[in-house]
Amino acid sequence: MYALKPARNCSKPTPSSVGRRRVLQAAIALLAAGPFAARAQQRVPIADMHSHYGMITRKIADSGLAEDMRAQRVALVAWKLVADGRWIRATNTGIEQSSTPAPGDLAAFFNTAFERMRAYVAEQKLRLVLTPADVDACLAGESGIVLASEGADFLEGKVENLDTAYAKGLRHLQFVHYIRTPVGDFQTVAPTHGGLSAMGKQLIEACNAKGILVDLAHSTLPSVDQALEIAKAPFIWSHGWVDGDGGNWQDPYGFLKRRLSLAHAKKIAARGGVVGLWALGLSRPGLGWSVGSRDTWSYASEIAKLVDRIGADHVALGTDIEGVGPNWAVNSYGDVRKVVDQLQEMKVPTSVIERVSYANYARVLKAVLRQ
Numbered sequence: 145m146y147a148l149k150p151a152r153n154c155s156k157p158t159p160s161s162v163g164r165r166r167v168l169q170a171a172i173a174l175l176a177a178g179p180f181a182a183r184a185q186q187r188v189p190i191a192d193m194h195s196h197y198g199m200i201t202r203k204i205a206d207s208g209l210a211e212d213m214r215a216q217r218v219a220l221v222a223w224k225l226v227a228d229g230r231w232i233r234a235t236n237t238g239i240e241q242s243s244t245p246a247p248g249d250l251a252a253f254f255n256t257a258f259e260r261m262r263a264y265v266a267e268q269k270l271r272l273v274l275t276p277a278d279v280d281a282c283l284a285g286e287s288g289i290v291l292a293s294e295g296a297d298f299l300e301g302k303v304e305n306l307d308t309a310y311a312k313g314l315r316h317l318q319f320v321h322y323i324r325t326p327v328g329d330f331q332t333v334a335p336t337h338g339g340l341s342a343m344g345k346q347l348i349e350a351c352n353a354k355g356i357l358v359d360l361a362h363s364t365l366p367s368v369d370q371a372l373e374i375a376k377a378p379f380i381w382s383h384g385w386v387d388g389d390g391g392n393w394q395d396p397y398g399f400l401k402r403r404l405s406l407a408h409a410k411k412i413a414a415r416g417g418v419v420g421l422w423a424l425g426l427s428r429p430g431l432g433w434s435v436g437s438r439d440t441w442s443y444a445s446e447i448a449k450l451v452d453r454i455g456a457d458h459v460a461l462g463t464d465i466e467g468v469g470p471n472w473a474v475n476s477y478g479d480v481r482k483v484v485d486q487l488q489e490m491k492v493p494t495s496v497i498e499r500v501s502y503a504n505y506a507r508v509l510k511a512v513l514r515q
Contacts, residue, residue: 187216188497188498189218189283190501191220193462193505194224194383195463198264210268210269213287218477220282221289222382224467228241228245234469238332241322258312271288271289279506279509279510291314292318295319295325299347315513318359319340326341327343331391345370357379358380369408379412381412381418382462383462384404385402388403417508420505421460422463423435460505463480
């Protein structure tokens with residue numbers, strides 16, 4: 145490529161000629177650098193497999209979620225309704241069930257909250273993600289919401305009730321959370337089902353058939369093993385962390401109980417699934433978790449470490465914004481953008497950052513959703 149030479153004409157150039165020359169010089173430089181330079185001028189999209197933004201510490205209407213997503217190039221957010229939120233409470237050691245819902249209460253609570261979420265998506269002109277084409281549109285530049293539920297409690301023990309939720313736009317379902325459920329066991333209390341119940345196993349099949357992403361975060365390790373035997377599509381563990389042999393319901397703190405074993409993380413990965421890392425910050429990091437309050441650098445480091453342990457194709461962001469308590473590591477998508485930038489500062493390869501930041505969640509969604 146030849147360099148541009150100055151004109152021999154000594155007359156003063158006109159403003160229009162100067163403008164054309166600058167445009168031409170910029171175009172030549174971009175062509176010389178190749179496609180990598182063009183991509184470098186664009187920010188890596190972000191996808192979050194687990195977020196309560198505007199649901200716990202903020203009010204949906206004035207949360208700023210839509211503005212934050214668009215400002216930070218957030219392509220996809222699994223926006224999680226806390227299905228048992230009215231019946232749980234925080235304690236000094238974690239979260240526990242505080243009361244028992246009456247028949248019909250769980251479904252009523254879900255329907256009211258879900259309609260509020262749908263209304264926000266429509267008012268803010270965010271894209272409602274229902275099909276693989278919607279995922280592609282979001283990766284191309286739109287900001288999209290995947291309507292999700294943390295807990296299948298709203299089904300009230302009946303798999304057939306999934307049809308109504310699907311018709312309303314549910315596309316991502318986490319099976320259990322913090323209250324006793326006919327679906328299966330969860331990590332923070334003594335097990336009673338031996339993993340998934342008969343209903344829970346039927347729910348795996350129903351989600352696969354309908355095109356709903358199965359999320360086994362909070363489920364016990366036997367539940368994961370049983371799901372691996374049943375599932376005909378990849379599933380995810382949307383948020384938590386990976387350590388050793390996993391958590392035990394008798395561990396002293398909730399964050400320890402919520403550990404996924406490395407062996408089970410690798411099993412999920414081997415089936416094409418994805419594990420999301422939460423942005424929990426501890427006031428005093430330790431006991432295996434290094435991330436402190438407002439500590440984005442350590443959160444980025446934990447992401448890089450998990451990539452080394454289970455592979456770049458199987459790690460994603462599952463921030464748990466507003467769900468991890470006051471000692472969060474990130475609490476906005478500006479914070480998440482900082483984490484992505486820090487991964488770049490750590491010299492993590494661009495291809496790895498792209499997979500973790502958005503591509504892995506997009507891939508499993510597209511593998512499950514129906515046209």
